[in-house]
Amino acid sequence: MRFLKLAEFAVVILLFSGCGGGGSNTPSTPPPAATPAVAPTVAASVSGGAFNTTQSVTLTATAGANIFFTTDSSTPDNTSNRYTAPINISTDTVLSFIAIGSTGLRSQVIRQTYIIDTVAPMNHALATATAVISASNEASFSLSIENAELGTTYRIVVEDSAPSPNEIVRTGRIVNASSTSIQLDLSTFANGRVSASLVLTDAAGNSSPAFFLALTKTGSLGPFNVNGSVRISPGTQIDSDVNDTTTTIVNNDSFTEAQQIFSPGMLGGYVNLPNSGESGHLDISGDEDFFFLELANNDQIILTIGEDSADLDIELYDSTRVLVDDSLGVGNTEVIDVTTSGNYFIRVFAFSGASNYVLNVGQRAGLSVSSSDQNGRLSSFDDFIPNQAVFQLDGNKPIAQMQANLNSLKSQGLIMANVAADKPQLMSFGSAGQRNAMINSINQSTTKFTTNPNKQRRQSKR
Numbered sequence: 001m002r003f004l005k006l007a008e009f010a011v012v013i014l015l016f017s018g019c020g021g022g023g024s025n026t027p028s029t030p031p032p033a034a035t036p037a038v039a040p041t042v043a044a045s046v047s048g049g050a051f052n053t054t055q056s057v058t059l060t061a062t063a064g065a066n067i068f069f070t071t072d073s074s075t076p077d078n079t080s081n082r083y084t085a086p087i088n089i090s091t092d093t094v095l096s097f098i099a100i101g102s103t104g105l106r107s108q109v110i111r112q113t114y115i116i117d118t119v120a121p122m123n124h125a126l127a128t129a130t131a132v133i134s135a136s137n138e139a140s141f142s143l144s145i146e147n148a149e150l151g152t153t154y155r156i157v158v159e160d161s162a163p164s165p166n167e168i169v170r171t172g173r174i175v176n177a178s179s180t181s182i183q184l185d186l187s188t189f190a191n192g193r194v195s196a197s198l199v200l201t202d203a204a205g206n207s208s209p210a211f212f213l214a215l216t217k218t219g220s221l222g223p224f225n226v227n228g229s230v231r232i233s234p235g236t237q238i239d240s241d242v243n244d245t246t247t248t249i250v251n252n253d254s255f256t257e258a259q260q261i262f263s264p265g266m267l268g269g270y271v272n273l274p275n276s277g278e279s280g281h282l283d284i285s286g287d288e289d290f291f292f293l294e295l296a297n298n299d300q301i302i303l304t305i306g307e308d309s310a311d312l313d314i315e316l317y318d319s320t321r322v323l324v325d326d327s328l329g330v331g332n333t334e335v336i337d338v339t340t341s342g343n344y345f346i347r348v349f350a351f352s353g354a355s356n357y358v359l360n361v362g363q364r365a366g367l368s369v370s371s372s373d374q375n376g377r378l379s380s381f382d383d384f385i386p387n388q389a390v391f392q393l394d395g396n397k398p399i400a401q402m403q404a405n406l407n408s409l410k411s412q413g414l415i416m417a418n419v420a421a422d423k424p425q426l427m428s429f430g431s432a433g434q435r436n437a438m439i440n441s442i443n444q445s446t447t448k449f450t451t452n453p454n455k456q457r458r459q460s461k462r
Helices: 002-017 371-375 399-411 432-445 453-461
Strands: 042-044 049-051 055-057 059-061 066-070 087-089 093-100 110-116 125-127 132-134 141-146 153-160 167-173 179-184 192-201 211-219 236-238 265-272 289-295 299-305 311-318 323-327 333-337 342-352 354-363 388-393 425-428
Touching (some): 042 110, 141 192, 289 354, 323 333, 399 425
Parallel strands (some): 236 265
Antiparallel strands (some): 042 059, 066 093, 125 141, 141 179, 153 167, 153 192, 192 211, 265 354, 311 342, 388 425
């Protein structure tokens, strides 16, 4: 029995010592797996959107990848334009681009749409059913934004004329192009003049010139009974800087400050030379007015001058501020005919004196100008006429002497129009010798030629 047990024990020992065949029991390490290829990525420095300036777009991709792009909405591939430098975008563009790695793997095609818009909103208006703020409507006074560009943001500022003005500002977005209503509580505003201004800004960041609306707060007046009817012409507007000291001036004296108006329409305004006109805001500094508007072919611009003693003129500039026409007559009406549709600046200025004026713009058929007014028009764009000149009698002389001198020239048949003695005169000479002799005589005795730069062109054309 003991022998058998020892034999069994020996077998067990042999079994344990023979496991593994004498080798190590540590498992072997498999070779590393290959890294999978990854497609490159690509991006633009400026995402698509609306802009009011040229955009410089830089494209970047994973190291070692080449970028290819198109600007015509087509899908790019390795035969498209290869990107090497920033892309300048100055017009509406769909930029499509892709990155292709050294292994041939490609990124997704990325598309960015850029809208380049440099034109500010225009032809809108701020309107109200009544320009009078009274006790009956001051707690909920209604303004409306008419004909606005869809999607633009608006900013309305309303303020009174108190020494420490009350002000209300309203902002929002235009979701209805035809009309947007605004309700205001003006019950705390002081009685007197109230001004409202509107500025629209589009998605590209272009802001319109301010559109102004003049209101009057009367408070608790009345009751009154009024019979009859009052008709205000559609499109009535007002110059934003006038001589009235009860108003708040908003300058429109240059291209950059031009007041936006609309056509067809009628505007009342005031201009003057420095140190002329009634005492007010502008009698010392003088004033001229610039307006910006859209005009159509066959539109007509008519300036009607209120004061006989004043001489006002108008100039028409295109949207690049190049003078394209003018009317430089000496009567009470100046007229310019528009022959090309587009955006324009109108400049109204005083050659002499100071005056209120009415500016009408619109279709020729809707404006009435007599043939005599048209025939009397003077422009620097008129053809040169030999042996004619424009001169002005010396304003330092007594009016009686000026009239006597003018009558003397008329008796010789030299004066071509019946114009007041204190205004520029149109003279015609029979010959070069007569012209030289007459100019010498006039300069020595009775007259002096004007040196106002606004009339230089008129003189040179005559």
